[in-house]
């Protein structure tokens with residue numbers, strides 16, 4: 010039995026993680042959880058899973074929970090400290106980090122210090138502070154198991170392989186909601202259109218990232234840290250069906266790929282059962298004869314500028330990826346609120362990167378400061 014702490018329980022990954030936990034009651038137990046403000050969903054989850062520790066984003070949501078669960082022995086908390094406490098709650102074996110944004114960084118670091126295995130969906134954590142997270146994990150001999158579908162695919166392809174024999178990682182990309190649009194056609198696209206991902210049902214922020222291809226940029230940086238791979242050996246391949254979740258090419262020119270229907274419960278469950286596998290409940294099996302054809306295309310960096318910025322920031326390193334991530338989080342939030350246009354997202358990121366004076370090998374405090382300043386800078390540009 011593994012005791013699970015789940016951050017971001019009410020979100021897309023959170024709900025699918027709960028589905029995996031519920032389908033294997035003898036394997037997993039939810040002991041601790043956090044969510045933001047969606048108390049209706051939060052209350053449903055608490056009633057079904059009976060966690061011992063619950064943390065929420067703010068006092069108002071905390072008050073609602075306290076008034077709802079007057080008789081139960083649940084420890085309720087809120088704010089950033091609550092999020093950290095949820096991550097390292099007594100007896101937790103695995104932390105599933107499924108919050109969105111760099112708010113997931115400190116809980117991840119604290120969980121590593123407490124020797125808790127990390128099942129990581131929150132890619133922003135590795136983008137903003139990859140060297141700190143991976144060094145700490147090495148020091149404490151803690152595994153960071155990928156939940157992101159592409160990274161889980163690569164991880165699965167690498168089982169039993171020697172990392173020295175890897176020639177390159179090939180990260181597949183659907184191209185997002187606007188994959189068939191030219192750059193000119195991106196002028197004036199709406200939030201509703203951008204949120205309509207062709208293959209995956211996901212949270213709002215990652216769906217917009219997918220449409221700008223920043224998601225793929227973040228994933229390239231995530232792959233760099235997870236697999237200790239130079240950027241020159243990480244390629245992006247457009248594959249509109251999202252059936253091949255990623256590939257690894259080896260020195261002998263063999264390529265191994267991982268395939269499956271687009272269902273995040275597969276990588277979530279693999280991270281929770283690794284190195285073993287369990288049956289997937291109510292999943293749709295992949296029938297290639299039904300699909301017939303798969304398509305592949307080179308990624309065009311002038312069409313997808315965010316992907317270009319991500320490679321450049323990753324290669325420079327230091328605080329550049331922190332700026333990339335923070336500027337993107339602010340710009341996407343503004344787009345979702347209807348304050349800026351779709352193409353304005355990449356302009357804000359470009360300006361933030363241009364203006365930034367890089368700090369090589371930053372400390373955690375420097376990363377937090379750069380994150381804060383970048384967000385402020387972008388907000389000033391928007392207003």
Ligand SMILES: NC(=O)C1=CN([C@@H]2O[C@H](COP(=O)(O)OP(=O)(O)OC[C@H]3O[C@@H](n4cnc5c(N)ncnc54)[C@H](OP(=O)(O)O)[C@@H]3O)[C@@H](O)[C@H]2O)C=CC1
Pocket residue numbers: 016017018019020021022023043044045046047048065066092106107108109110112130131132133156157158209210211212213214215273
């Ligand atoms: N969805 C997917 O298929 C995939 C997602 N990922 C990554 O996983 C992460 C989660 O994505 P996704 O599930 O789509 O996101 P969602 O927006 O669906 O969910 C985010 C979760 O985080 C909670 N949350 C947001 N802000 C805070 C905060 N400040 N404090 C505490 N909790 C907070 C939300 O709570 P509430 O809603 O209650 O406010 C919600 O539970 C992201 O990093 C994403 O890039 C990676 C691969 C695939």
Ligand SMILES: CC(=O)[C@@H](O)[C@H](O)COP(=O)(O)O
Pocket residue numbers: 157158159181182183184185209215218219220224225273
């Ligand atoms: C499910 C998942 O892992 C997402 O990151 C997904 O890959 C988004 O798809 P694209 O970014 O390829 O459109």
Ligand SMILES: [Mn+2]
Pocket residue numbers: 157158159228
């Ligand atoms: Mn992904």
